[in-house]
Amino acid sequence: MIQRKQLRTAAALTLAAAILAGLLGGCSLKRRVAKETDETTIGIDVARYQGTIDWAAVSNTEVDFAMIRVGYRGRSDGIIKEDPNGRYNLQEAAKAEIPMGAYFFSTAISEEEAQEEADWVAETLACYPITYPVVYDCEGFKEETSRQFSMTKQERTDVALAFLEAIEKHGYEGMFYASKGELEGENDWETSRLAEEYKIWVAQYPAQPYPDTPASTYNGTHQMWQYTTNGEVRGIRQPVDMNIAYFGYDGIEPAKSKKTPPEAEPDVEAMMDFTEVNEQVTARDETNMRNIPSQGDDSVVLFTLKNGEVAQRIAVSASGWSKILYEGNIYYAVSSYLTTDLSYTPPDEETLEQEDGIQTQFTAVNDVVTAKNVVNLRKLPSVEHEDAVVL
Structure with missing residues (x-):
């Protein structure tokens, strides 16, 4: 090197x-x-x-x-x-x-x-x-x-x-x-x-x-x-x-121009192909609005959109993100946490406590899904419980 x-x-x-x-x-x-x-x-x-x-x-x-x-x-x-x-x-x-x-x-x-x-x-x-x-x-x-x-x-x-x-x-x-x-x-x-x-x-x-x-x-x-x-x-x-x-x-070639280029910022959407849409959405319950389309340590939650609050969705990506316009600012949210049904109300917050102490709220759906990469299927809905073994 x-x-x-x-x-x-x-x-x-x-x-x-x-x-x-x-x-x-x-x-x-x-x-x-x-x-x-x-x-x-x-x-x-x-x-x-x-x-x-x-x-x-x-x-x-x-x-x-x-x-x-x-x-x-x-x-x-x-x-x-x-x-x-x-x-x-x-x-x-x-x-x-x-x-x-x-x-x-x-x-x-x-x-x-x-x-x-x-x-x-x-x-x-x-x-x-x-x-x-x-x-x-x-x-x-x-x-x-x-x-x-x-x-x-x-x-x-x-x-x-x-x-x-x-x-x-x-x-x-x-x-x-x-x-x-x-x-x-x-x-x-x-x-x-x-x-x-x-x-x-x-x-x-x-x-x-x-x-x-x-x-x-x-x-x-x-x-x-x-x-x-x-x-x-x-x-x-x-x-x-x-x-x-x-x-x-034997060295680094200098730039052809002596001008200093304007400071460039990374494109947060560079890895995603967003498709433009124009529709109103609300949160299914509460949805975090982020500065970039990521849930990693590099993203910041700027505010939380609550059910009943209406925002404009201006683009969606195949990777599961929505681009949101709200009060003049751009945010990103996980698409599955949003709905175009503005009358949607979240299910009753009755949470069943099982004998093993795990509290889980499920909503009935009928979807066919696959893993984005690799997903562990467990015996219980927990990653911490001693009986939640990977099947």
């Missing part, structure tokens, strides 16, 4: 070199100052799906670098959008002095659109220190719903090359990402054209990931290998992609 102290020293030297280059070459800082090395480095790649990352914790792990998704173009609508946590991840990884690269998920159908994507990415990255390559990532083009479905292999390759050429004109190093199956034998890309000019990042997941499997079985030229999608890294609650790069850098 690269020593953070060494990187700080190297970063100071590269920043000084960048300032000198700026003085000698005008306002542009497109000339790269961090030198590439032949060391092997371990990295992660992250997007909204990893939720809010504790980058300070990540910096104290074996992770040497991070590839951060900054945005994507819609598969169907073709609109360029930011990753909900892209700027936050760039900001916090930079604060933690973790060398960064970036990637963009493209569905461009022309070289002009690829140029547009590269320009958008460069503008987004300008205020952040990007040391590792900027990557063109294109997936799902064989699906009929993809706007790229009818494109030929040559057309897709031309578009990828247009993006990579454009991103290098902005002073970043370009890299191309694809799976082993797509690259091998030029199955879905004109791989030789891409590898001739740019670094290749290959995805291939052996049953036993690195280091048990020391190298990818992809025989083509490649400089980075994504070896698992189920990595575990302290500071990241969700599974994360892990990578090995056959190169590193």
Whole structure:
């Protein structure tokens, strides 16, 4: 693992070199100052799906670098959008002095659109220190719903090359990402054209990931290998992609722009797909209204909605959360604790005390359910009673 102290020293030297280059070459800082090395480095790649990352914790792990998704173009609508946590991840990884690269998920159908994507990415990255390559990532083009479905292999390759050429004109190093199956034998890309000019990042997941499997079985030229999608890294609650790069850098590349970007906040909805609704709800009994869609230690109960009090539900997620508008403020609540039946009254608060001392209130329902992950089925409705064994 690269020593953070060494990187700080190297970063100071590269920043000084960048300032000198700026003085000698005008306002542009497109000339790269961090030198590439032949060391092997371990990295992660992250997007909204990893939720809010504790980058300070990540910096104290074996992770040497991070590839951060900054945005994507819609598969169907073709609109360029930011990753909900892209700027936050760039900001916090930079604060933690973790060398960064970036990637963009493209569905461009022309070289002009690829140029547009590269320009958008460069503008987004300008205020952040990007040391590792900027990557063109294109997936799902064989699906009929993809706007790229009818494109030929040559057309897709031309578009990828247009993006990579454009991103290098902005002073970043370009890299191309694809799976082993797509690259091998030029199955879905004109791989030789891409590898001739740019670094290749290959995805291939052996049953036993690195280091048990020391190298990818992809025989083509490649400089980075994504070896698992189920990595575990302290500071990241969700599974994360892990990578090995056959190169590193002797410092951290300074940002292209001298401007300070506005402070970015994590997107609390990043891991959830909310669907907009517009309906009135009330609590089935009493429902906690939280600052984020979570019941973990990171969430705060801001107030409790009581039965009969009416709030506006503006979105629901498949994961069981409701987004609530109440008195001009946004809150989050567990959907099953709410009802659209504004006349609903909770059942009588008669609680039966069993001989074993357990007090439980049940309401009759007739639902089919499954576990969200793993659920223990017990003999008694308790996790503390000595007889509440797991069946």
